Amino acid sequence: MAKLRITQIRSGIGGTRNQRETLRTLGLRKINASTVRDDRPEVLGMIATVTHLVRVEEVDS
Structure with a gap:
């Protein structure tokens, strides 16, 4: 699975x-924070x- x-x-302020x-559910709390x-x-x-609000990249497992 990718x-x-x-x-x-x-x-997220103003949203x-x-x-x-x-954003919280995805595990993102601060700008430039990343999660896989x-x-x-x-x-x-x-x-x-x-x-x-986010940038998405596919990564190798």
Whole structure:
């Protein structure tokens, strides 16, 4: 299964509550923080919610 590196590039301040909670659920709390997640439909849906706040890269397992 592919892995995704998700990096927060913009602040959640000023966003909706759902966007801020999605960042927390992804494990992102600060700008430039990164987390590695499996490429799953649930994660892709969360990324779609905050696509303007994060950068996504595919990494080797």
